[in-house]
Amino acid sequence: MDATHGTRERHASGHRDDRRALPFVPGPLGPDSLQRIDAYWRAANYLSVGQIYLMANPLLREPLKPEHVKPRLLGHWGTTPGLNFIYAHLNRVIRQRDLDMIAVWGPGHGAPGLVANAYLEGTYSEIYPDVAQDLDGMARLFRQFSFPGGIPSHASPELPGSIHEGGELGYALAHAFGAALDSPGLTVACVIGDGEAETGPLAASWHANKFLDPRTDGTVLPILHLNGYKIASPTLLARMPADELRSLLVGYGYAPTFVEGDEPAPMHQAMATALDAACDAIADIRRRAGHGEAGRPRWPMIVLRSPKGWTGPDRVDGKPVEGTWRSHQVPVAAVRENAGHRAILESWMRSYRPEELFAEDGSLVVDLAALPPQGPRRLSANPHANAHRSAPLRLPDLGRVAVAVPEPGRLTAEATRVLGTYLREILTLNAASRNFRIMGPDETASNRLDAVFAVTGRAWQDEILPGDDHLRRDGRVMEVLSEHLCEGWLEGYVLTGRHGLFATYEAFAHVVDSMVNQHAKWLKSSRDLPWRRPVPSLNILLSSHVWRQDHNGFSHQDPGFIDFVANKRGDTARIYLPPDANTLLCAMDHCLRTYDRINVVVAGKQPALQWLALDEAARHCAAGAGIWDWASNEGDAGPDVVMACAGDVPTLETLAAVDWLRRHLPELRVRVVNVVDLMTLPAPETHPHGLDASTFDSVFTRDRPVVFAYHGYPWLIHRLTYKRTNHGNFHVHGFIEEGTTTTPFDMCVLNRLDRYHLAQAAIRAVPRLGARAEHAEEALRDALAAHREHVRRTGDDLPEVRDWTWPERSATEDHDRRIEGDIMQCGPTDADEPGRAGTVDGWTVVT
Known part of the structure; x- marks a missing residue:
């Protein structure tokens, strides 16, 4: 589906023609709807530019002066207008279809647009009353962005509705699929930047559609945003021939629809058509799944191709900007010092016609304020993005699975095999609530956790052949040979309020160092926000460890993930080294009760001597040493x-x-x-x-x-x-x-x-x-x-x-x-630590 390509006339100032109304183009949007959705997009764009540049005079009620401009211009414009365009159209389908939807925004520096939309929806002012929907509030909104004591340029925890920071690219789609698991009424729109699409984690994440059960899971709607450039270089997917890109996405198992162009009117109609078709396809997939139709569906996705820095300055200092890499960050620099640049900025901001969009008091005009969804249907206020389903797991009595140890060091057991029995009991106790999963590379059985297969299987939506080992459409074990994808699934799962375990070989946990690092930063920031609910902990089991990789050799011998986690903040990181099966049970039982933590447990899988009876193990774990x-x-x-x-x-x-x-x-x-x-x-x-x-x-x-x-x-x-x-x-x-x-x-x-x-x-x-x-x-x-x-x-x-x-x-x-x-x-326990209300954090001592 292609919108008409074209270029409008330019003013001498380098900006697109200031037409008062868009020409009508046939499509699902009537003339009035077309004008209003475009106006809403303009309002979001205006607020985005204001955040990057201004610290005063928010509605340009007087000529722009040097003191109105921030002394340090930080932010990224290039991806922002495309995100605002998508946001406006998601709002339309949410409202029209009463969709329960959250969005994961992959492009790394899109916060100006996302903050702008949360502000337009009213959520931002509800959470931060000093950033009210008036002139003073708009001035604070602008000033705080990328400013000392303010907010960062990523979709950080401070942003209502966010579960994904995007500070490091590659994890958006994994987080989106993790959030959709076990949430059958939820749609997760996931916007993937074409720079992000070049990363290894994202490349693996396309395959997550093979694990989504349309009967019991939610939906992920990927929106691949191609704007052509990274910081300076072209992006691979944007330069691919169209048929090659389509073949790639079809090969991944999707049904892509392409929306392409730079003229707003046909692009609005094309995007509305594409979203309507995607929502219809999703409803049909769910209807057929509800009637028992087997097989993996071909889920829809959208490819949006728009200019980088769309609606921004055409040229600055004689060099092209819109549609080029020069629009990536701050397209007009030295605005305080350079009167010519300041004139370009003012002309650019006035091209959005803010006098049509905002009332005299600075609030959004009534006609536009009625466009977004209301209450919890707002993308910035959906409770799924704030762990509203978070509830303690039902955990079994450890005495049912513990090893009897009458004397220390006289009998052997496999610690993780005993843990597998414990995990089997958790899956059984929580079968109805469907709020616990195990993620990991193809190692559940190798790590001796295979007792879980007595009550579940490996999640699988493709063909199942005779002889396949424990494959089930409704399996609770997620296995794929990508540590990135497995860990990303778990992050999305816990950030939306559910519980789980990521189990992997110790040496290869390093693959997700950076992901765990980003999650630690998220927890640190969110802990300071009283409106953020606690999230279940990220629990990581490292087995097949350094000392029993004698058969695999040097490549599999590395205990350094512990060192990495030990660098994290004390209120976040926990590292447990249980010496035997019963201490492993006690440590893992504790970890699964905690919130807002990264818990790392290291345990071997080989037969080993056992030292402590269960009551001794519980007291020892409670003390820590x-x-x-x-x-x-x-x-x-x-x-x-x-x-x-x-x-x-x-x-x-x-x-x-x-x-x-x-x-x-x-x-x-x-x-x-x-x-x-x-x-x-x-x-x-x-x-x-x-x-x-x-x-x-x-x-x-x-x-x-x-x-x-x-x-x-x-x-x-x-x-x-x-x-x-x-x-x-x-x-x-x-x-x-x-x-x-x-x-x-x-x-x-x-x-x-x-x-x-x-x-x-x-x-x-x-x-x-x-x-x-x-x-x-x-x-x-x-x-x-x-x-x-x-x-x-x-x-x-x-x-x-x-x-x-x-x-x-x-x-x-x-x-x-x-x-x-x-x-x-x-000995300290987590129960002794200060925490946010609702935190479940303490040891269970079995006596």
């Missing part, structure tokens, strides 16, 4: 050395080292400390989970050596503990970038995280051992030599290593396995 008395032998004299650990494999190797020391150096007094909540290590002024100074010193001592076996890169522990009294005595062992395809224990040896190197470090830290230390170290060197010979000869670990268990308790041994009560009471 604590002394394991049952593994310590310090007595009343206090320890010679503290053996600390964080992570499942580091815990195993630490306890094996302690066992070796007990047998070879029984006089050495050892305290074992386990850390499950990594953020207990920094000082409390750095992170709200940080142990207070007295508690930290009571656990790690003020002056004794601490040999710390850590799951990731060792320098993170030094960074987290640098303010602690005893930091200078911390000797941290972790991943030091030594990896290969080898045995599990050999991976530890290569990185000096194994029991023998840990025991050696403990011995060297206690000078009083004297000659006994020399003999012990010789025995450790012999053990390492035996390991090297055996593993290279047999390809397997030594039986005494592979089959090691914690010594069985004797009948006369003290059976007290408590974790120190004072530490339990002092």
Whole structure:
């Protein structure tokens, strides 16, 4: 569908002809409707330009003077008029069809238009009363944009109706599909800029239509906006031959309609026609799905091709601007200093004829104010964009799925397989509410979470063949080999008030570093807005981790995602390293109860020794870190050395080292400390989970050596503990970038995280051992030599290593396995933190 191309006459000032009325062009819009929708578009464009340039004289009631213009011109005009055009037309179909719709705006710097439309709809003034719909309010609207103490140039949390910032391109369509899941009455319009369309995440996101169930999910209406240029270069999709672009989109599974041109009248009619056709097609798809028609539908989409910087200056300083890359940011610069540029700006703004659009008091004229939808049907006020469906999950009793651990370190279990059983129970309890999903690359079974397939399947709308594994149209597990798409789905899902889990291999979580970073910024900003509702936390499970990627090798061995998350604000980031299955259950149960957090849980999937019964695990997780008395032998004299650990494999190797020391150096007094909540290590002024100074010193001592076996890169522990009294005595062992395809224990040896190197470090830290230390170290060197010979000869670990268990308790041994009560009471929980009203944030302690 193509609108007529053409170029209107230009004034000497470089602006398009100021005609008082558009020529009528046949289409779904009658003459009056055509004039009014164009006037509304002009009003949004006027407010957009004003935000970029002005700080006073908002309606140009006097000639433009230098002091009316901002000293620093920041903003992006190029994409804005196209967004305003789309917004006006979405308003029309929402109102005519009573649609429940939100919009995701992908172009990165379109906030001038989106703020303008929220202001025109009245929502902005309802939320921010000082930005009223009058002259003073309009002046504040203009001044605050990209101004110190004001609002950013992206569709940030401060913008009503937004769930997507767009500060980094690539994620709009993934967020839109995530928002549409399990919302059958919702339509999500997703505007994709042609620059964004070049990114890898967006390219994968086109395939999300293969996962949308028209019976139970909402609808995503992609609108690909081609304006031809990025910052300076042409965009690929805009330069593609038309038939090639159509073939690409049809190949992705869409039915595209093209709206192209630069003349407003035919473009309005073409866009109205395209939106009507798309809405009719969506209604037909839903009707057929409701009648049981199977198969994946071909969803509609719209391609809008309009000039970059549409309706802006034609030329500035003799160079073309409208329709070129020069309109990308601020098309007329140095307006304060250059009278000629100031004249161009004034002529440009007056070309929208603001005297026709705004009343004497600065409010939108009554005729135009009646155009947008009302109440919650407004794009800027739709409750879906403010997590209105947010409700706590129904979570199962952990006792039903926990591992029975009568003694520490005597039986094995697969932690994530146990977690899979727990997730199965969550899916069962919340089947009716449909507010929980699992997203991840093709690894649900690989990560041992496959118990969920007893009650659900993998979401799939295409053909299902005999022999396919657990594919279902209504599946609650979303799998596609794109971490970007999986994580983006979950962000869209939680931002609209639902709950979920993103599970992936640890090494490849880095693929979504930047996405998680943007989400953290969103949470930080939204937490300061009292009108923003809390959103369920972004929960990330990292499994198939660095220490058990011995078969895949170096490419799969990287624990650095933890370091990245640890850089986030203390009121947002949480990192848990449960040492066994029951602590994993407690940690994940807690994470799924929280809001406004990014929770990262790292857990292995291989059979491993279990340490804590469920009640002990719950108390340990609530404290975050604590002394394991049952593994310590310090007595009343206090320890010679503290053996600390964080992570499942580091815990195993630490306890094996302690066992070796007990047998070879029984006089050495050892305290074992386990850390499950990594953020207990920094000082409390750095992170709200940080142990207070007295508690930290009571656990790690003020002056004794601490040999710390850590799951990731060792320098993170030094960074987290640098303010602690005893930091200078911390000797941290972790991943030091030594990896290969080898045995599990050999991976530890290569990185000096194994029991023998840990025991050696403990011995060297206690000078009083004297000659006994020399003999012990010789025995450790012999053990390492035996390991090297055996593993290279047999390809397997030594039986005494592979089959090691914690010594069985004797009948006369003290059976007290408590974790120190004072530490339990002092350890922080999220429930102790200040939060917004409605936040569900606390531990469940099972007794």
